[in-house]
Amino acid sequence: MPRLSILIPFLGDRDSLENTLASVLQNRPEGAEIVVALSQDYEDPYQLGEEVHFIRVEPEASLVATLNQGFVACQAPIIHTLACGVTVGEGWADHARARFNDRRVASVAPLALQADDPERVWAAGLEYRPSGVVRRRGHGLLAESAAQLGGDLAGSDLAGPSLAAGFYRRAALGGVSPVFDPVLGPNFSDVDLALRLLAAGYTNVCEPSSLVFQPRLAAHSIDGWAQARQAERMFWRHGSRHGWLHSLAAHLASVSGEFAGNLPRAKALVQLAGRCLAGCEWGSARRRSLQLALPRFAAPSEMIDAKQSGPDGPGRRLDRPHFELEARPGRAESRRQRTPLPSVNDRPSS
Numbered sequence: 001m002p003r004l005s006i007l008i009p010f011l012g013d014r015d016s017l018e019n020t021l022a023s024v025l026q027n028r029p030e031g032a033e034i035v036v037a038l039s040q041d042y043e044d045p046y047q048l049g050e051e052v053h054f055i056r057v058e059p060e061a062s063l064v065a066t067l068n069q070g071f072v073a074c075q076a077p078i079i080h081t082l083a084c085g086v087t088v089g090e091g092w093a094d095h096a097r098a099r100f101n102d103r104r105v106a107s108v109a110p111l112a113l114q115a116d117d118p119e120r121v122w123a124a125g126l127e128y129r130p131s132g133v134v135r136r137r138g139h140g141l142l143a144e145s146a147a148q149l150g151g152d153l154a155g156s157d158l159a160g161p162s163l164a165a166g167f168y169r170r171a172a173l174g175g176v177s178p179v180f181d182p183v184l185g186p187n188f189s190d191v192d193l194a195l196r197l198l199a200a201g202y203t204n205v206c207e208p209s210s211l212v213f214q215p216r217l218a219a220h221s222i223d224g225w226a227q228a229r230q231a232e233r234m235f236w237r238h239g240s241r242h243g244w245l246h247s248l249a250a251h252l253a254s255v256s257g258e259f260a261g262n263l264p265r266a267k268a269l270v271q272l273a274g275r276c277l278a279g280c281e282w283g284s285a286r287r288r289s290l291q292l293a294l295p296r297f298a299a300p301s302e303m304i305d306a307k308q309s310g311p312d313g314p315g316r317r318l319d320r321p322h323f324e325l326e327a328r329p330g331r332a333e334s335r336r337q338r339t340p341l342p343s344v345n346d347r348p349s350s
Contacts, residue, residue: 003031004093005074008082009066012040016085016215023087025051029094037070063186067163068178077171082212083164087115089211096167096210104297106172106202107194109137109161110210111146119143122214125206126191128159130242131254132235134191136162137206146208160194160204165212168193172202174295181292187227188234195238201297224267228274236278236285 006024010017017036024034025048034052036042039061044054057069067081078100080093096108109125121143123136138146161167163186173179180189194204239247255275262268 002033002076003078004029004033004097005076005079006032006034006082006093007067007070007074007079008034008036008084009063009070010036010038010040010042010084011063011066013084014042017042018046020082020084020086021048021052024082027088027090027092029097032093033074033076035070035074037066037073039066062182063163064178064180064182064184064189067180068182071179074170077169078167079170080167081161081163081165083214085215086112086165087213089213092210092212093167096207099205099207100167100169102203104201104203105205106169106197106200106297107160107204108167108210109204109206110165110167110212111143111206111208112162112165112212112214113143115213115215118213121146123162123164124208125204126159126162126194128191128195128238128241129250129254130247131250132231132239132247133254134159134188134234159191160197161190163190164214166190167210169202172197172200172294172297176292176294178292181288183230183288184234185226185230188230192234192237195241196292196294199241200294202294224271225274228271229278232275232278233281233285236282237289 008017008020008024021034021036028034036052036054037057038054039057039059042054048054053073055070055073057066061069071079078097080096082088092110096110099105099108109123111124112122114120114122119142121138121141124138124146127135127137129135163180168179179193181192182189184192197204235247235251239251241247242250255272259268259272262271
């Protein structure tokens with residue numbers, strides 16, 4: 001079984017795919033499989049079938065849907081998403097994989113540098129602000145100062161990796177499907193997954209020694225109505241993370257600024273209408289959150305305590321019968337005389 005699955009979604013840009021594949025094959029980590037999820041036809045002119053696992057997904061599938069179907073085909077315990085057009089540096093995956101030695105780490109964001117200006121940071125993971133705004137962390141900083149961007153991404157504004165490049169621990173996902181929520185689209189589904197991992201007790205980190213190079217990718221073609229609805233859904237799903245009072249105040253200021261900035265164009269009203277409609281979906285947003293909730297992280301000490309305590313109380317072991325204590329001299333009588341626990345109906349009313 002491979003130790004790392006590198007998942008590349010292909011939506012039709014052949015040149016970008018081949019640039020990424022050439023980079024990955026040149027720097028291929030030991031024990032890694034390369035999976036390309038094809039939502040468009042690809043002729044494989046270089047005959048890479050023996051080195052790359054090409055899989056077919058639904059024709060014309062979106063980026064999020066392509067990634068979700070690609071996840072099913074990956075076999076390794078660590079899955080690395082990599083967008084077409086993104087290239088990698090030597091040892092980029094080794095540095096990231098080392099961070100998973102910590103069982104609490106669920107995802108790793110590599111340091112993405114600007115392909116046309118490698119001295120500048122494209123993103124060191126993503127930030128999620130109380131207002132509901134998602135930003136690229138460290139964007140525009142000098143790469144020489146990138147070391148300060150490493151470490152834990154569990155801070156109040158910090159989330160996790162982007163769809164373009166991220167490493168994920170399969171076990172932390174707990175078989176939840178879909179992995180990335182399609183209703184949030186490509187601009188928010190990555191941050192949503194990162195926040196769900198944090199809510200489950202895991203940690204997301206950035207590894208500045210894991211270098212990838214990101215071109216100026218074309219923006220996802222999403223109209224203002226759809227993007228506004230997705231942004232509002234995202235806010236109501238995770239607004240409690242920073243406290244509702246603080247989040248609502250920041251969100252109101254952000255939406256007001258967005259509306260004023262788009263006036264007098266019709267886009268202002270379209271986006272506001274999309275947000276209002278999504279705001280009325282809070283009930284379905286709650287149900288969706290419960291449906292996609294990830295299993296809680298259990299630290300090794302917690303697992304040991306649970307085994308030692310068992311269902312009947314502290315100190316009870318699972319490797320011997322529970323009646324062993326009763327068989328000891330001087331204990332049987334006290335066991336038989338123990339007062340039974342009251343039933344629910346016997347409890348005094350408050």
